[in-house]
Amino acid sequence: MPSKSKAQHNLMEAVAHSPKFAKKAGIPQSVGRDFAKADDKAGITKTHNSKPIKVSTSKPTAKGK
Numbered sequence: 001m002p003s004k005s006k007a008q009h010n011l012m013e014a015v016a017h018s019p020k021f022a023k024k025a026g027i028p029q030s031v032g033r034d035f036a037k038a039d040d041k042a043g044i045t046k047t048h049n050s051k052p053i054k055v056s057t058s059k060p061t062a063k064g065k
Helices: 006-017 019-025 029-042
Strands: none
Touching: 006 019, 006 029, 019 029
């Protein structure tokens, strides 16, 4: 499930990237990672130039086979 607000997105990103903060916030890091992944797919995550990160949904192919 993607984040509902910018504040929730920022909280979940912090939880996903910092075990110490996750423990302090009382949110499992796996939950933060799930939200961050869903935000990437939904196009909520932005780069420094405010453009959404492109997420590839295709599976990588094995080269040489």
